Amino acid sequence: MKHRLFLAILFILACNTLPVGFDQINQLPETVTLEIVPDSTDCYARFVPLGSADHLLLGKDQQYQSRVLIDFAPKDSALDSVVSAQLILFPLDSTVMNFTCFACSTEWSSSAVTWRMADSLTQWLTPGGDYWNFALGQGRIEKDSTVVELNRDYLDTLVHRSYGIALIPLDTGFTTIATLAATKTSPRLVFTYADGKKRTYYPAADAHIIDSSGIRTNPGELFVGSGVAFRTWLYFRLESIPDSATIARAELIFKPQPIYQRKDSLELGVHKLTESYYQRGKYATYEEAASASTVYLPSDTAAFVRLIITDLVQKWVSAADSNPNHGLLVTAEPEWQKPFRLKIIRSGSGAPRLKIHYILPPEDRFSR
Amino acid sequence: MKKISIILLISLSLTLAQSFFNMNGLGEPAYSATAQTAALGNPIALSPGNPGNFIHLSQTSLEMTLLGIGTIGQQATMTRALAGVRPATFYGAVPLPTRTRILVAVDEIFNQDFDVWSESLSDTLARHHIQNNGGIYALSAGIAQSFLSHFCLGVYLRPHLGGVRENWSYITPEGTIATDTIAIDYSAFNARFGAAFQFNPVTLALSYDLPFNLTAQRWKLIHGVITDSFRTYQIKLPAMLNLGAAIGPIWKINQFTLGLEMRPWNQATINHNPANYLSTLRPSFGIEYELLPEHPLRLGYSMTNWYCRNSATNKPIQEKTLHLGTGFPVPKFGNIDIGAEIIFRTSQTPSGPLKETSGRLLLTLAYKETWAKRTRRWGY
Numbered sequence: 048m049k050h051r052l053f054l055a056i057l058f059i060l061a062c063n064t065l066p067v068g069f070d071q072i073n074q075l076p077e078t079v080t081l082e083i084v085p086d087s088t089d090c091y092a093r094f095v096p097l098g099s100a101d102h103l104l105l106g107k108d109q110q111y112q113s114r115v116l117i118d119f120a121p122k123d124s125a126l127d128s129v130v131s132a133q134l135i136l137f138p139l140d141s142t143v144m145n146f147t148c149f150a151c152s153t154e155w156s157s158s159a160v161t162w163r164m165a166d167s168l169t170q171w172l173t174p175g176g177d178y179w180n181f182a183l184g185q186g187r188i189e190k191d192s193t194v195v196e197l198n199r200d201y202l203d204t205l206v207h208r209s210y211g212i213a214l215i216p217l218d219t220g221f222t223t224i225a226t227l228a229a230t231k232t233s234p235r236l237v238f239t240y241a242d243g244k245k246r247t248y249y250p251a252a253d254a255h256i257i258d259s260s261g262i263r264t265n266p267g268e269l270f271v272g273s274g275v276a277f278r279t280w281l282y283f284r285l286e287s288i289p290d291s292a293t294i295a296r297a298e299l300i301f302k303p304q305p306i307y308q309r310k311d312s313l314e315l316g317v318h319k320l321t322e323s324y325y326q327r328g329k330y331a332t333y334e335e336a337a338s339a340s341t342v343y344l345p346s347d348t349a350a351f352v353r354l355i356i357t358d359l360v361q362k363w364v365s366a367a368d369s370n371p372n373h374g375l376l377v378t379a380e381p382e383w384q385k386p387f388r389l390k391i392i393r394s395g396s397g398a399p400r401l402k403i404h405y406i407l408p409p410e411d412r413f414s415r
Numbered sequence: 416m417k418k419i420s421i422i423l424l425i426s427l428s429l430t431l432a433q434s435f436f437n438m439n440g441l442g443e444p445a446y447s448a449t450a451q452t453a454a455l456g457n458p459i460a461l462s463p464g465n466p467g468n469f470i471h472l473s474q475t476s477l478e479m480t481l482l483g484i485g486t487i488g489q490q491a492t493m494t495r496a497l498a499g500v501r502p503a504t505f506y507g508a509v510p511l512p513t514r515t516r517i518l519v520a521v522d523e524i525f526n527q528d529f530d531v532w533s534e535s536l537s538d539t540l541a542r543h544h545i546q547n548n549g550g551i552y553a554l555s556a557g558i559a560q561s562f563l564s565h566f567c568l569g570v571y572l573r574p575h576l577g578g579v580r581e582n583w584s585y586i587t588p589e590g591t592i593a594t595d596t597i598a599i600d601y602s603a604f605n606a607r608f609g610a611a612f613q614f615n616p617v618t619l620a621l622s623y624d625l626p627f628n629l630t631a632q633r634w635k636l637i638h639g640v641i642t643d644s645f646r647t648y649q650i651k652l653p654a655m656l657n658l659g660a661a662i663g664p665i666w667k668i669n670q671f672t673l674g675l676e677m678r679p680w681n682q683a684t685i686n687h688n689p690a691n692y693l694s695t696l697r698p699s700f701g702i703e704y705e706l707l708p709e710h711p712l713r714l715g716y717s718m719t720n721w722y723c724r725n726s727a728t729n730k731p732i733q734e735k736t737l738h739l740g741t742g743f744p745v746p747k748f749g750n751i752d753i754g755a756e757i758i759f760r761t762s763q764t765p766s767g768p769l770k771e772t773s774g775r776l777l778l779t780l781a782y783k784e785t786w787a788k789r790t791r792r793w794g795y
Contacts, residue, residue, distance in 0.1 A: 063495055064495075064532040064544070065532065066493065066532050066534040067488040067489065067490045067494070067531070067769070068435030068438075068488050068490065068495075068531050069531045069534065069543075070490075070727040070764050070765065070766065071436060071438040071439060071725065071726055071727055071764075071769075072438050072531070072545065072726070075533075075543070076543075076583070290642065291635075291638075291642045293592065293595065293637075294592070295540065295541040295585055295592060355589075357589075357592065361592075361593070361638075404540065406541060406585060408635055408637050408642075409545075409597060411599060411635075412439075412440075412581070412599075415726075
């Protein structure tokens, strides 16, 4: 009752934000809406570490191949008494996939491993991972969990002379496996001893690595993609906007053309470059945190990608000294998503453009 | 020191909407008022704001007035209400031997408080919310001389000081994206002369404000930093004359008052260009009736046009005010006066008349005992 009375009093007092008297300000700040097309564009592809992904992707097709690396780091000195060694995996989807297990022969780091690099400094001798040339076992991903019996003849190699297990897909298609972050369904290695006792090892590191050597692109084409990162650099000239302008809204708009996707919703982001792309090319650094992100649904044929970068454009315009405009990078966000690739067309209504609505400072009461 | 004074004066202005017309000119003209004179139609010549109005002053007098305002604005089908409280005036007068009086006062000359919103726009455009706080104040020191208990002459030296901060917030569906501030500091020096004649039951009074140059220094804080250089405006305001007459007491009527304020401000200029102001008259009358002993009932009426125009249509802003009030003595202190004003303002705008009904409540604490009591205690 008290609340209603309070609301009634508020209503009577008309405590609202209606524009009563607003026309007494007879000169409003000038507002401008403009659309800018990129002054410069470029695109590059890069193998990126996928160790932080929330899944392990295993599979291949004509364009991509993904392998899984799992390091259990077992420390066992009684390998002679092991009567059974099992690798247990928990799939996250229902795709059936045959694969072979090999013992990695080169040390790798989950935070830096890619198809080309074992860690941030070391290249694989063979792109796609170095492993001993004998199979530890062969398995088939299906149902709720997969158990792979490992060949005990190579246990000593696995434990003492290798850096984990590499899973190489044999079939076309892709499946996902739970990572070490999933406490109940993380991969595990189980040794069974002669006395019936069992010992379970959990992963110390895992990652998947993806190759895109099956992809053919033409120079000048712009792509955004995940798995193997495709990034598009866009540079817009903003000199025409006064530094005193308030950016009310700045929106990067484009309508991509889906080329390849393994999921229905694709997450995209845009990052601010912190170095000159003209000087550093694809090695130009960018802010790790995305300035904006969005979800694009390729099934919606009318959908445009809209990334709101109001704050970023405001900094470029009003604090250009401390925030030089080196352009922005359109990426998959995150880049460890299941592989997809979108083509950004360069011309037409779907081409990228920056739509900016800005307001110039108001005049004082003696000038308006 | 000046900077601190301006900040203090701005902070005095706690209300958010003195008037929906305050975007025009220098804002709402504020009258030097106590609750007592406000209740009688605000005849400035008969108020402590007139330095000549101190024919009889046997005790030190300190009067502090607090002002509460509630304003309802109506335009087309829209209604909006705002309210606030702030200190209004302070007057002090000390009697000296030889019928000389020392005077001090702080009162507001113009109030520029307002709070308006723009209309709701489409999603891609920012909505404006503009809030302005501040005004222009006179910090007066003066002297008055009474002659033969019938005649008094006085002068206030009135440095004017003021500051306003007009904040433009740009609001999108994502929230407030930025605030630009227009800051203006005002300064001027003026003098007000006053005189009063009293031959019971008639009192005649007048006050005269010299023409003066108001300097307005403006700068803008865009995105929190000053990005615009100073700009200075010289606002030349012509003289102002206030006349007042009071008759009483007659039977139970303590006094009947008439007031007339004249602002011939059509000659006002801003940087030597015509300010497009109007010359205005503000006639007022009031009556104080002794309903109960020492509990007077006061009633008044005044009407005027504002000196500045409604900037949407260039039409005048009309104002009519009903005044009323009362007061009662407080033993060993002085008295408390309560004044109320109901102000009706209207002006034509493209979307119909903009009507404003403003209720103002003034509370004056008048302290009048100090020196008289001490004199008795020490037996001088």
